[in-house]
Amino acid sequence: MTGGGSAGHVTPNLALVPRLKELGYEIEYIGTKDGIERKIIEENHIKYHVISSGKLRRYFDVKNFTDPFKVIKGIWEAYEIIKKEKPNIVFSKGGFVAVPVVLGAYFNKIPVIAHESDITPGLANKLSSPYATKICVTFPEAAKKLNKNKAVLTGNPIRKELFEGSKIKGIKLCGFTESKPVIFVMGGSLGARAINDVLRRNLNVLLKTYNIIHICGKGNIEEKYIHNKDYKQFEYINEELPHMIAAADIVLSRAGANSIFEFLALKKPNLLIPLSAKSSRGDQILNAKSFEKSGYSLVLEEEKLEDRTLIEKINELYNNKENYIRNMENSKTGNGVEAIVGLIEKFSIK
Structure with missing residues (x-):
């Protein structure tokens, strides 16, 4: 291989x-x-x-x-x-x-x-x-x-172990004490600064409604949030990943093909923020548009990523999550x- x-x-x-x-x-x-x-x-x-x-x-x-x-x-x-x-x-x-x-x-x-x-x-x-x-x-x-x-x-x-995650274990691993909906945030294996920055700017607002699991990438842990009981950050997760995703009600992610097909297989409603064409060959934009057209994902272009639009899109996704789950359940992609x-x-x- x-x-x-x-x-x-x-x-x-x-x-x-x-x-x-x-x-x-x-x-x-x-x-x-x-x-x-x-x-x-x-x-x-x-x-x-x-x-x-x-x-x-x-x-x-x-x-x-x-x-x-x-x-x-x-x-x-x-x-x-x-x-x-x-x-x-x-x-x-x-x-x-x-x-x-x-x-x-x-x-x-x-x-x-x-x-x-x-x-x-x-x-x-x-x-x-x-x-x-x-x-x-x-x-x-x-x-x-x-x-x-x-x-x-x-x-x-799709890795078999992803289907073996436990929501209870995921919540326990994060130490969440309040039973709020969980957002799982992932910017790719190396992290995504644009997503990290806008998410952290809006933690005070988002944490009133949600618990957040944030895979922020190597070297991107923010010390000042380490003891926050509703916001858990990790550089990278491996063995615990199935449990973390199982704990999530909705997902916020880049639009790499491997990740989005995992979300589809796991029936996780997702907000995709694809890498812009300025910093990539544009493949994530096409991936995201395809999933949006099929009704599997909500998409927010990086050029439109700001405090207001992030909060609006997250709330829109959560409020309509059942529609996205139904569309994913009807998918013929195995x-x-x-x-x-x-x-x-x-x-x-x-």
């Missing part, structure tokens, strides 16, 4: 691991030395191989002149690892580390199954697609932008684990 750069390029891999192990597969992972994927994968006791990889950018940066050499080095390192380990198949979740691994597999004549979560394929998957055997997609729109002979609509793999594992089984070298 490979994928890295953010938790969104790692956690879908972990959703596949239990089922693959049931079928007798041994799992190994190729990632970068300092990427977030290393910590997550090693915590799950999966053998981890390190390669060099440069970041793939769509904008000018002086590192654009040096990173291609890191990618070339990474291709050689991945080739050598794959040649030595002799895997039956490689599964790639994208991110910049994936390109050297996919090419390393291709040169070793090892089949590759890739997965694209967003409506518009990321740069890594675009570069990898000629060398992949099949490319799994989550949105039907993504299939139209890829080789029609390779694209397969599978949905997103867990992609079985469909993806089926492709891995089909194309693995026997």
Whole structure:
């Protein structure tokens, strides 16, 4: 397996691991030395191989002149690892580390199954697609932008443990004493400053009505709120995440595909604040619009994010939460684990 750069390029891999192990597969992972994927994968006791990889950018940066050499080095390192380990198949979740691994597999004549979560394929998957055997997609729109002979609509793999959360445990972990509705706030694995700042500016108003669980990202804990009994902040949560989400009545989040499909599977009404087109390739905006159109999400554009609009949208979502739950219950989008594992089984070298 490979994928890295953010938790969104790692956690879908972990959703596949239990089922693959049931079928007798041994799992190994190729990632970068300092990427977030290393910590997550090693915590799950999966053998981890390190390669060099440069970041793939769509904008000018002086590192654009040096990173291609890191990618070339990474291709050689991945080739050598794959040649030595002799895997039956490689599964790639994208991110910049994936390109050297996919090419390393291709040169070793090892089949590759890739997965694209967003409506518009990321740069890594675009570069990898000629060398992949099949490319799994989550949105039907993504299939139209890829080789029609390779694209397969599978949905997103959802971790089994997310369905095993306990609302009571979540409340207890946070130490909430008042029985107010709970908002779960998540800005992605690295946090989201825009969301963090506007939320904290309005805590005095929001905490009159709600308890708040806030995943604020590494280094973003605010000391002055540590002892607040109605507002609990965490840099990152792993094992306790199912219980925290189970405790939530509504969710406030960015619009990364992995997260929003988890909210859909868990039937959690959500307010999405997608990354603006200024600071991304615009994929989160498209994801959010698709979910809004289907009636699964309420959307607030970052350009319109301010004190008043945040409070209004949160209250609107909570007051109409039953409508969103009903729409999500009627969704035909399922867990992609079985469909993806089926492709891995089909194309693995026997």
